[in-house]
Amino acid sequence: MEQQKIAETMRELVGAANVVNAAADMSPHLIDWRKRHTGTAACVVFPRNVEQVSRVLAHCNANGIKVFPQGGNTSVCGGSVPDASGNSILLNLGKMNRILEINANDNSMTVEAGCILADLQEAALEADRMFPLTLGAEGSCQIGGNIATNAGGTNVVRFGNTRDLVLGLQVVLPDGKVWNGLRTLRKNNSGYDLKNLFVGSEGTLGVVTAASLKLFPKPRAVATALLGFDTVDAAVQAGIALQSAFPGELVGLELISQSEFEISLRHAAKARNPFQHTPLWMVLVELAASTGTSEALADRLTEALEAPSETGAIVDAVIASSEQQRGDLWHIRHSVTEANGREGMGLTHDIAVPTYRIPDFVAQAGAALAEHYPMAVPVIVGHMGDGNLHYIAMFTHEFWAQVPDKMRMQRDVSHLLYDIAAAMGGTFSAEHGIGSLHVEEMSRYKDAQELAMMRQIKDLLDPNDTMNPGRVLPPASDGLR
Ligand SMILES: Cc1cc2nc3c(=O)[nH]c(=O)nc-3n(C[C@H](O)[C@H](O)[C@H](O)COP(=O)(O)OP(=O)(O)OC[C@H]3O[C@@H](n4cnc5c(N)ncnc54)[C@H](O)[C@@H]3O)c2cc1C
Structure with a gap:
């Protein structure tokens, strides 16, 4: 009733x-x-x-x-x-999906929150500009959701997270008041930066209804390669070297383990293996430039890969020679989430550590899983350039069906891995947000003072706990005030 x-x-x-x-x-x-x-x-x-x-x-x-x-x-x-x-x-917010303005002179776009990310990318390209936020769910996710979760994706290494792409916001506060902060200024030092309070707040402080976003020059030249390595250490070292060799041009640097690659090949429609023998580790590299040709960029990339190939650091490499080949390589990468779902029960950990610590993390996490959960296969894919790994403990559906206390096992596996990341100065959540799933980890891993300030902000803006209760913050009864 x-x-x-x-x-x-x-x-x-x-x-x-x-x-x-x-x-x-x-x-x-x-x-x-x-x-x-x-x-x-x-x-x-x-x-x-x-x-x-x-x-x-x-x-x-x-x-x-x-x-x-x-x-x-x-x-x-x-x-x-x-x-x-x-x-x-x-x-x-799906019915609020109008593009309000694209201003190529200002390199900005102002849009309603319900616009689908892929539609914004398309509209920017039509205006001879680029909106660089790119992720596997771009055909369905909305820019409001991207802002609310501070989405990352595969271009963060060059363009930053969603936070770095937001110039201004319009937000409806929990009591219905409207804050109109739709500005496209690059500089504005007039007081607190309120928009950043709402980016990543996951709908707990208000509803994002519109946003002004940064645009960039449309790339004219793109070069994409998939590199193979025998060790994760060699993969990370090559990535760090590429970051130095192509500052401003390196837009994607994705690490993929052999286990993840093969899962994607098994389950993704039309996925093709470009290698005769799948290497143990792979790095998907993408360079983009607003001048020059793709051929010239690919030549420079090939040249940069010569020395590490000669020393044996890179054991195999494929450089895309057509848009089709480039699409095929990205298809394997972008299919991992769906493919993992078909493969088994994957407990995903969206951790980040300083990039140079990735090999340590992979070694320690692998050893811990082997000791405590030998039935789990480590499956790893991630935005290597940002130190962000999706570390998945993959169990077969048959095994998982027989686990008596699934919640407990999930928590125990996660804490095993999160503790390792935390000891390296890392985080248990680098993308995707906290939602309801990681509220417990907020209590376990965040500094008490940090949590207390977050709780104060929530209480100030949403004293009745109207917006997205039970998300992000541990309950006020935890005494965090
Ligand atoms: C295949 C796949 C690949 C993915 N890859 C990535 C990736 O690479 N990087 C990454 O960061 N994420 C990734 N994600 C996760 C997800 O796509 C992102 O978190 C995305 O930003 C969520 O957007 P959405 O519109 O679907 O939001 P929803 O899932 O609908 O909502 C997410 C949160 O935001 C809140 N919210 C939504 N809209 C608003 C609004 N207008 N105002 C206030 N709060 C709002 C919701 O309450 C919720 O708390 C992936 C997901 C899939 C399925």
């Missing part, structure tokens, strides 16, 4: 066409991309403009109705679906 009433009120606030509450209409929004997290809600609301978002939040905040924002629902840590309480609303 209560749920029905909430849905009716939402229809009054945003129009009947923008609210659904039939089970079949809501169900795709109530389960996450990996199908590991589910929730319930009174209804799913699809606002069409900032005024509607403002009305919805003001009403919910005043009436104790929790609000769970959702973008493309591709995040993989339980933040994009509501909790199990049911008397909440899911606020999906």
Whole structure:
């Protein structure tokens, strides 16, 4: 009854066409991309403009109705679906998907939060510019979700995280007030940088409704190579050397273990192995430049690879000679998440350590898994240039089905690996966000003072805990104030 009433009120606030509450209409929004997290809600609301978002939040905040924002629902840590309480609303931004302005002279683009990332990349290219945020879920994820999670992806080594690409934001605060910070200035030292408070806040402080974003010159020349190595140490050393050799041109540096590569080849449609014998470690390298030709860039890359190939540091290499070959190499990389899901039960750890410590991390994590969980296969893929690894402990579906306490085992495996990263000055979460999955790790690994400041900010902006409750921050009852 209560749920029905909430849905009716939402229809009054945003129009009947923008609210659904039939089970079949809501169900795709109530389960996450990996199908590991589910929730319930009174209804799913699809606002069409900032005024509607403002009305919805003001009403919910005043009436104790929790609000769970959702973008493309591709995040993989339980933040994009509501909790199990049911008397909440899911606020999906998908109908706010207009590009408001592209200003090539200003190298900026101002867009609504529900725009799909791939559509923004396309629109930038049409304006002879580039929006460099690139990740496997780009065909579904929304820029609002990217901002809320401070998404990374494969171009961070050159262009930074989403945070580095945001010039200004429009945000509806939990009480319905609108903060219009849509500016495209590169410099603005007038007080606190509020936009950075909302980037990465995962919908706990308000709803991002629009953003001004940085554009870059469209690349004219691209060179892509897949390099093979016998050791992870050789792979990391080669990556560090390439970063020095191609400053400003190195846009992608992705590490892939043999186990991950073969999983992707097994499960990804039309994936082709460019090697006769898959090396133990591979690095996918991409260079891009706004002048010159792809052939000239590929020649320079080939030249740079000669010395390490002669010493045997690089054991095999493929340099893409066509757009098709380049696409094939990236296809293997971008297919890993889906392929891992088909392979078995992969416990994914999105850790980061200083790049030069990656070999230490891989060695220590491998030894710890072999000792405590010998049935797990280490599967590794990651944004090597940022020190960010997706370290996956892969179990067969058959083994996992028989694990009596899955939650506990997942936590134990994770803490084993996170402890190793933490001891190296690393983090348990470099991308994807905290969601509901990693709240416990926030208590375990974050500094108490840091957590206390975060809690104070949350209490200040959202005293009624209207926005995305139970996400990111440990409960206030933990005494973190
Ligand atoms: C195949 C695949 C590859 C991926 N690769 C990467 C990668 O390389 N790097 C990376 O960082 N991530 C990656 N991800 C994770 C995911 O795509 C990103 O976290 C993405 O930024 C989430 O965007 P979304 O629109 O799907 O957000 P959702 O999943 O819908 O939501 C994510 C969080 O943001 C909040 N939120 C969403 N929209 C708003 C808004 N407008 N205002 C306020 N809060 C909001 C939600 O409440 C939730 O807490 C990948 C996922 C998949 C499935």
